[in-house]
Amino acid sequence: MVTATANMTHLKKNKKRHIMPFFNLSFGVSILALSLLVFLPFVALIFTASDLGFSGFWEVISEPRVKHAIYLTLTVSALATLSNLFFGTLIAWVLVRYEFWGKSVMNALVDLPFALPTAVMGISLATLYAPNGLIGQWFMPFDIRIAFTPIGIWLALIVVSLPFVIRAVQPVLAEMSVEYEEASAVLGANRSTTFTKVVLPELYPSLLMGCGMMFARATGEYGSVIFIAGNLPMKSEILPLIIIGKLDSYDVTGAAAVALFMLLISFVILFAINALQWVFTRRMGGVL
Numbered sequence: 001m002v003t004a005t006a007n008m009t010h011l012k013k014n015k016k017r018h019i020m021p022f023f024n025l026s027f028g029v030s031i032l033a034l035s036l037l038v039f040l041p042f043v044a045l046i047f048t049a050s051d052l053g054f055s056g057f058w059e060v061i062s063e064p065r066v067k068h069a070i071y072l073t074l075t076v077s078a079l080a081t082l083s084n085l086f087f088g089t090l091i092a093w094v095l096v097r098y099e100f101w102g103k104s105v106m107n108a109l110v111d112l113p114f115a116l117p118t119a120v121m122g123i124s125l126a127t128l129y130a131p132n133g134l135i136g137q138w139f140m141p142f143d144i145r146i147a148f149t150p151i152g153i154w155l156a157l158i159v160v161s162l163p164f165v166i167r168a169v170q171p172v173l174a175e176m177s178v179e180y181e182e183a184s185a186v187l188g189a190n191r192s193t194t195f196t197k198v199v200l201p202e203l204y205p206s207l208l209m210g211c212g213m214m215f216a217r218a219t220g221e222y223g224s225v226i227f228i229a230g231n232l233p234m235k236s237e238i239l240p241l242i243i244i245g246k247l248d249s250y251d252v253t254g255a256a257a258v259a260l261f262m263l264l265i266s267f268v269i270l271f272a273i274n275a276l277q278w279v280f281t282r283r284m285g286g287v288l
Contacts, residue, residue: 011081042263048256060257066242070261073239076150077218080157081211087158088165088210091205095166096173110167113160120224126228148230153238156224160273161214167202168210176202206276212273216266 049057060066095107113121129146131135136146146152175201184194222240230236239262248257 007044032229042204045256045260045263048253049260051253052257056253057257059264061261065237066258068234069237069239072150072153072237073219074265075151076238077157080161081215083154083158084165084214085207085211088162089169089207091162092173096170097178107134110163113163118160119219121159122156122224122227125152125159125224125257129155129228135208145250147228148232148236150229150236152230153236155240156228157218157221160216160221160224161217163208164213164217165207168213172203172206175240180237187220208273208277212269215269217256219262219265 003108022278051059061070091110093101093171101151111201113230123241126133128134129152131140131147133147139146154194179201180198181194185191189197220240224239224245225238226241228237231238239258243258246252246258
């Protein structure tokens with residue numbers, strides 16, 4: 001009995017030890033790096049935009065061109081996120097659950113939007129979907145324009161943000177055992193029921209994380225969109241272009257105000273995603 005008590009006390013003391021040595025030093029360096037690279041630029045942005053005051057900030061955000069750019073950016077980003085939510089999950093499923101010739105090439109192509117400069121991607125898309133482009137010319141007889149319209153922005157955002165959901169879902173699918181799906185089939189469930197009741201609940205946290213990263217990337221995307229958007233005021237002008245335009249006209253505080261508004265949107269999205277992840281984690285823990 002005494003030996004068991006001593007072992008328990010020893011285990012409790014060992015729990016306080018950190019596997020990584022020099023924890024205090026590494027933790028301090030991490031906080032310093034995050035402060036210099038992430039927190040300090042945000043503080044500088046807030047400090048610059050504060051020169052306008054709340055009324056001036058709201059006046060900048062309420063400009064017709066800015067309001068339309070905000071609406072267009074958020075709407076198209078949401079549509080691109082929903083599109084990638086379906087196609088990205090499907091591609092991740094194919095890459096994990098099936099063996100086929102060229103699988104490694106397909107897996108490598110997923111990361112191509114990360115490797116290529118966004119300007120190269122934008123020029124390629126504009127060349128393909130322009131009215132006289134390889135693909136765009138087939139839509140012109142139906143009076144459908146893809147490039148230099150919001151449709152082109154939607155396509156560009158789909159391309160640049162697709163890897164986020166694939167790389168978020170792929171490792172989770174790889175860790176999931178096929179035995180759960182087989183057991184569901186043996187118990188009489190059809191394929192749709194198996195996917196919605198067995199597979200999908202396990203994917204919720206990773207899907208939420210992937211959607212959050214996709215939406216954040218889409219709202220701030222500039223390089224690939226500028227070449228295919230057309231940049232027409234009140235039609236196809238995105239929010240990052242508004243910031244560039246204000247900087248070109250030496251309106252630094254106005255650009256900082258628009259950038260701060262984008263930052264606030266990103267914070268709200270990240271907070272909502274983390275809250276949903278916490279809810280799903282608690283529910284799954286309760287079920288288990």
